[in-house]
Amino acid sequence: MDIDIQNHARANILGSGLSTRVGRFVCRFDPDSDNLFLNYAIPDEDTDPTDAELDELAEAFAAKGRVPRFEFLPTRSPKLADALRAKGYREQHRGRLMACAPGEVADLPLPAGLSILDATDEESFVGAAAVQHPAFDDEIPPRDVVIRSHTRSLERGGLLAVAVLDSGEIVGAGQTGPAIDAISEIGGIAVAPAYRRQGIAAALTAHLTRALHANGVRTAWLDPADDGAGRAYEKAGYRVVGEILHMVDDGAAS
Known part of the structure; x- marks a missing residue:
C-alpha cells in the first residue's frame, strides 16, 4: 500500500498543473502562496540524492521564492532522510500514514442543528x-x-x-x-x-x-x-x- 500511496502523491502533483520536475524529484510550487505545506518535493522511488542534486533542487525553490521542503515515505526512499540531514534539513513532521478501504468507514452521528x-x-x-x-x-x-x-x-x-x-x-x-x-x-x-x-x-x-x-x-x-x-x-x-x-x-x- 505504501508504494501505491507514494505513487499517488507524486501523480497528483504531476496532474495539478503546478508541477516542476527537478532531477529525480517532482516539485509542487503554489503560484499564490509561500505556505510551506503548499510547496514541496516528492522523490522518485528509492532516491539517494547527491549533494549536487540537492543543491539544484534548493536553487529551484529559491527561484520561486519558496522554502525547500520534502514529503515522502521513508520506506520508499530509505536513504533520503540521512542525505537531507547532512545538508541541514530538519524533521518538520513525522506522521502516521492512515487509510480506509470500502466497507471500513464509520457511520457517525452529527450534533443537533x-x-x-x-x-x-x-x-x-x-x-x-x-x-x-x-x-x-x-x-x-x-x-x-x-x-x-x-x-x-x-x-x-x-x-x-x-x-x-x-x-x-x-x-x-x-x-x-x-x-x-x-x-x-x-x-x-x-x-x-x-x-x-x-x-x-x-x-x-x-x-x-x-x-x-x-x-x-x-x-x-x-x-x-x-x-x-x-x-x-x-x-x-x-x-x-x-x-x-x-x-x-x-x-x-x-
Missing part, C-alpha cells in the same frame, strides 16, 4: 477557507485566490465538504484530491474553535471517505497533523498503514 454538505459554489469556498486556513496557522488568502484554488481542485475531480449550522454558518470543512488509479487523499479537515470536540472532524472525514468510495476509490488516505487528528480519523474508520516524513531546510526557513 448541523449538516454536512458538498460545497460547489463560491460562497461555500470562501466559508471553508475561513475555517481551514486559521486552523493551520495560515492567513486566509484573498477571495479570488480561494475561488481559483477550489475551482481548480473540483475541476480535477476533488471534493469539498462543509459542516453547516442551521443558521447557515460554516463551522467545519475538509476536502479531497482527485482519484488517481482508485486512490485519493483527504486533507484540510478543520473545525472552528468553538465547535471542536463534538465529532465534527470525524464526521467530515467519514462523509468525504464515503463519497470517494461511492465514486470507485478503493483506498482513501490521509496524513494526520497530530495525535488528536489521528484519533478523529480512527473514529471515522481509518487505520495506520505506515509512516510519512516531512523535512524542511532550516537555513532557508530562518
Whole structure:
C-alpha cells in the first residue's frame, strides 16, 4: 500500500498543473502562496540524492521564492532522510500514514442543528477557507485566490465538504484530491474553535471517505497533523498503514 500511496502523491502533483520536475524529484510550487505545506518535493522511488542534486533542487525553490521542503515515505526512499540531514534539513513532521478501504468507514452521528454538505459554489469556498486556513496557522488568502484554488481542485475531480449550522454558518470543512488509479487523499479537515470536540472532524472525514468510495476509490488516505487528528480519523474508520516524513531546510526557513 505504501508504494501505491507514494505513487499517488507524486501523480497528483504531476496532474495539478503546478508541477516542476527537478532531477529525480517532482516539485509542487503554489503560484499564490509561500505556505510551506503548499510547496514541496516528492522523490522518485528509492532516491539517494547527491549533494549536487540537492543543491539544484534548493536553487529551484529559491527561484520561486519558496522554502525547500520534502514529503515522502521513508520506506520508499530509505536513504533520503540521512542525505537531507547532512545538508541541514530538519524533521518538520513525522506522521502516521492512515487509510480506509470500502466497507471500513464509520457511520457517525452529527450534533443537533448541523449538516454536512458538498460545497460547489463560491460562497461555500470562501466559508471553508475561513475555517481551514486559521486552523493551520495560515492567513486566509484573498477571495479570488480561494475561488481559483477550489475551482481548480473540483475541476480535477476533488471534493469539498462543509459542516453547516442551521443558521447557515460554516463551522467545519475538509476536502479531497482527485482519484488517481482508485486512490485519493483527504486533507484540510478543520473545525472552528468553538465547535471542536463534538465529532465534527470525524464526521467530515467519514462523509468525504464515503463519497470517494461511492465514486470507485478503493483506498482513501490521509496524513494526520497530530495525535488528536489521528484519533478523529480512527473514529471515522481509518487505520495506520505506515509512516510519512516531512523535512524542511532550516537555513532557508530562518
